């Protein structure tokens with residue numbers, strides 16, 4: 239964003255500049271009073287003293303006690319932003335970084351993007367005057383590649399550390415190094431020491447304390463308002479049904495106030511949204527004032543932020559959310575939370591390269607965070623759709639993501655920072671040796687590492703600079719040689735977002751029929767290319783018909799928009815790397831050969847019985863029903879994803895000639911004798 243440019247209001251509750259001065263000052267006064275009443279307000283002095291005394295401080299406080307919004311302002315007041323230094327506050331999620339920045343700007347009575355700003359992928363709302371910067375932990379990790387000492391920051395606050403995302407874990411490890419390097423005046427530069435604050439409401443402080451050599455932990459006692467926790471008497475048979483019934487029970491029996499419902503994924507959310515809308519049609523006029531809204535990660539930011547806007551007068555909002563709304567954020571007006579007790583969790587089996595997406599029980603820490611979305615502005619209620627005895631049996635916390643994900647990206651990042659001993663690296667929780675070895679081997683085969691496991695030049699360096707899965711980065715580097723970079727940029731952008739197409743359950747047939755004109759016999763990658771190109775032509779004509787076009791073709795408009803943003807960002811990256819973005823025109827053969835050379839570790843061959851064998855792992859797999867190749871079943875394909883749901887499926891496929899593999903990747907494949 240251009241310096242100083244103003245950002246739209248996310249929360250829709252910024253003072254209207256045209257409103258009378260009196261109302262503005264009333265609002266300011268209200269905010270000031272509210273801030274004073276927060277539990278953290280009474281310990282400002284003590285917290286600042288602790289930060290001054292300790293290089294690493296762990297702060298644990300109840301949800302809503304004011305950690306995230308107040309601590310940055312305390313630090314600003316205490317002088318940590320003097321000499322043009324910044325305080326950086328990281329969040330695991332984009333939506334939290336944006337909405338908290340807006341709240342802190344409002345409380346500080348400054349324009350967003352000036353003293354208080356945020357930086358997330360695709361959206362930089364900071365300026366040269368920014369002193370308090372909210373960002374995702376992934377964003378700070380990338381910044382550390384450019385500025386290894388993070389020299390512009392005096393303090394980094396890592397918020398919601400209990401989530402233990404892979405980015406949080408790697409960031410904490412790097413920050414430990416940065417602190418040491420800054421103390422020892424590394425790289426001949428004099429940089430003042432870096433303070434690190436780790437925060438959460440549901441943190442096992444001992445893990446972090448030990449990791450940082452006995453770091454001090456302080457507790458902020460108290461929460462703003464009481465929350466009633468209600469459990470079911472017996473386990474429910476179907477939590478989606480139970481959630482639906484609870485929404486209407488609250489709507490008819492409880493005092494006014496909005497409802498936040500935690501479900502597991504987009505499909506579930508859409509189905510409850512539909513059910514709610516249908517039921518509302520049958521209700522008498524005066525009982526219909528319920529407004530369903532949805533929020534999940536595949537929605538573009540501007541749609542996600544709709545949940546923050548107040549409901550029209552007399553209406554009650556019911557927000558159907560995934561765990562994206564579980565931590566950090568305050569959605570004004572929420573008085574009731576419904577916790578299904580379930581979440582979708584990703585795991586990865588490195589030996590087979592297979593991802594699993596399972597619906598699993600939440601941990602106690604997650605249940606606590608969910609109930610913590612109420613009781614922030616007023617007393618609230620949390621309806622847990624499971625009995626109390628089931629709650630007691632839940633795991634305390636979720637398994638750290640680093641122990642259940644593909645490590646290629648992490649390793650590439652560490653290598654780019656000059657860290658070569660990955661097995662000996664000081665992770666908070668060490669990933670298994672097998673997972674590390676597998677990722678190292680994969681990176682070597684993809685050309686990112688040399689045979690002595692050093693970052694390969696230039697390919698490995700280029701791959702580490704691209705904010706992408708290493709397979710996609712390789713595809714872009716090769717596409718530069720195959721003269722199909724334009725097509726590959728689109729492909730990678732489309733593959734980087736969640737489900738471009740949506741198939742509503744009751745309209746599955748209609749959805750598939752409406753999309754047949756995009757379908758390409760060679761596979762899904764070319765099909766995505768057609769969708770993108772058609773949307774390009776449409777945008778050139780008229781922007782406002784895009785939504786309708788998406789609806790008619792069952793294209794997920796949110797995902798398409800994200801893909802278009804991703805395209806622009808990656809294009810900028812590759813251009814900065816000196817690549818010339820050329821197109822292969824109609825020569826799709828070269829494009830498919832490029833895909834084969836890029837995804838050669840994800841190739842599968844048809845078997846006599848119509849199933850496929852993944853050449854790398856030897857696993858028997860099936861073409862996913864959403865693929866355009868589901869019926870034609872070509873002899874050999876490359877795929878993007880290997881995922882286990884009801885069966886082992888391969889998704890996003892393109893037909894290739896198996897002889898290409900030996901020709902294009904002779905170091906890995908040999909021609910059959």
Ligand SMILES: Nc1ncnc2c1ncn2[C@@H]1O[C@H](COP(=O)(O)OP(=O)(O)OP(=O)(O)O)[C@@H](O)[C@H]1O
Nearest residue numbers: 301302303304305306307308341439566568614615
């Ligand atoms: N956007 C907002 N609109 C209205 N009130 C808000 C908003 N953001 C924060 N608040 C108020 O400020 C309080 C403190 O919020 P803050 O996010 O700092 O708490 P926290 O301790 O970090 O909570 P959590 O552990 O859930 O992240 C909330 O309880 C709420 O009363």
